[in-house]
Amino acid sequence: MNFETELSNGKFCIPECEKCKKITWPPAEFCSHCFGTISLKQITGDGKIIEFSKQGEHYFCMVEFFEIVRIIAKISKTPKIGQTVKISKCGIKNGDHFFQII
Amino acid sequence: MKKVGIVGHGITQFSRSDEKIETVLLKSVKKLFENNSELDKEHVDSVLVSTNNESKYLSPILSESAGIKPKIAHSIESLCNSGTNSIVSAYSYIASGLADMVLVSGAERYDSPGQILQWDNSRGEFKHPIFWASIFAKSYKRKYLISDEQLASVSVKNHKHAKENPNALSNKTYSIQEVMTSKKLTDDLRLLDCSRPCTGGASIILASEEMTKKITSNPTWITGIGQMTTSASFTKNSSFSSMESTKLAGRAALKMANKEIQDVDVAEIHDAFTVCEPMALESLGFSNAGEGMKTINEMNGTDDFKINPRGGLIGCGHPLGATGIAQTIEISQQLQTEAGRRQVDGASVGLVHNMSAAATSSTVLILEK
Known part of the structure; x- marks a missing residue:
């Protein structure tokens, strides 16, 4: 199971080390703490918007999960700092990861 | 640690020109030697090239084009701070005694691939x-x-x-x-x-204390x-x-x-x-x-x-x-x-x-x- 394969199927997973249980972010082949094998966990729980800006009609937000995993994601409604959000859509488009939150 | 001085520099006009990276590099080196007629190419024992350009083997290419036969010759890439990383490498070669005089030449074209870090997927599509x-x-x-x-x-x-x-x-x-x-x-x-992406080159020569004092009466020193x-x-x-x-x-x-x-x-x-x-x-x-x-x-x-x-x-x-x-x-x-x-x-x-x-x-x- 590979992060990108899961993502391209619309699933956002968290890469966690089988050995030390720490999260490696951005995703990598091995744990950045102990070089242990990474396994993927389906994300549970909400993310939090920590910053945002807007290009044209589209807001882009820095979203944080578990105080370590951060992504830049799109949101359709006006965001607020500290707002809790969920990933509504994600995948890979033209080689780039993309995330949509609600 | 040995002292390291700056003994010469040359820079091109920054522009939106479509010149080849090799040309941009050579132009700033030409300027450098024109600005500093007291510099002898024979004394340059290392050539470092700073760029994000995808062309290969640029330091040997620049050395050959400039008529220099260096002991140490390679490129250094670290996105936007490739230039000072190259200067730090040149400093280290001199301070360690591995080199006596290092030409550091940096160049980029307006369409540099170094402007976007593709690896950073945490940025998503941004x-x-x-x-x-x-x-x-x-x-x-x-x-x-x-x-x-x-x-x-x-x-x-x-x-x-x-x-x-x-x-x-x-x-x-x-x-x-x-x-x-x-x-x-x-x-x-x-x-x-x-800031705008553009085409430009800048070259600098670093030298050991002895060499620096021999070459110029108005040197500057890298002290930190x-x-x-x-x-x-x-x-x-x-x-x-x-x-x-x-x-x-x-x-x-x-x-x-x-x-x-x-x-x-x-x-x-x-x-x-x-x-x-x-x-x-x-x-x-x-x-x-x-x-x-x-x-x-x-x-x-x-x-x-x-x-x-x-x-x-x-x-x-x-x-x-x-x-x-x-x-x-x-x-x-x-x-x-x-x-x-x-x-x-x-x-x-x-x-x-x-x-x-x-x-x-x-x-x-x-x-x-």
Whole structure:
């Protein structure tokens, strides 16, 4: 199971080390703490918007999960700092990861 | 550790020209040897090339084109701070005794692949630098109640400085109003808030103390070096309103030079975007947290060229591999009292701040007469 394969199927997973249980972010082949094998966990729980800006009609937000995993994601409604959000859509488009939150 | 001096430099006009990378590199080296007729190519025993260009084997190619047969010859890439990374490598070769005289040549084309870090998937589809810069700007403005109008004055100041720099990409001055009504890129960034990709080359020669003293009566010395890499991904930054890597690199460079920030008379700061200048000034200790704009406004009002005298990246353009070298050349010229209409009176200690990928890594150099 590979992060990108899961993502391209619309699933956002968290890469966690089988050995030390720490999260490696951005995703990598091995744990950045102990070089242990990474396994993927389906994300549970909400993310939090920590910053945002807007290009044209589209807001882009820095979203944080578990105080370590951060992504830049799109949101359709006006965001607020500290707002809790969920990933509504994600995948890979033209080689780039993309995330949509609600 | 052995002392390392700067004995010569050459720079090309920064432009939007379509020249080959090899041509841009060679042009700045040609300028260097024309500027410094006392330099003997036979004494150059190392050639380092700083670029993000995808062409291969550029250091041997440049060496052959310039008629140099170096012992050490290779390229160095580290996105926007490739230039100062190359200078640090040259310093290390000389200080260790592996080399005696090193030519460091940096160049980039306007279409450099180094502008976007494809690896950083945590940025999602927002990989262009304008997105991290927008997050920095929003975060900085929110934290310290700074307006777009205040940030625009960084661009006004640096374009004003660049007007006095014949090699700068920009030859125009702008009003705050013009910056604020320039093309809107995001809610937090206008076109004139940004440094522009361009084509340009800059070369510098570093030498051992003995060689430096033999060659020139007006050398400058690299007395402090600080470097820090905190991550590669933008989203890992511990703060979006200050620069952690710059703080640590700045402290290390000043410590090595046995100086305080108050001793620094002139500095080139990595103003990739307007917000970067106050953030860097605060992280380096020139200003208290949240007061970088106050410092900038005071300088702007009094035509004080202390910060970014050559026009910074915003005024000069940003040919990635050449930028750190061009910054170092400016500070060297300031210390040699050879900066023309940009001259800061009595400059004897200078600082160079060069960073990459949203301040995930920083290099700070201290130069002295």
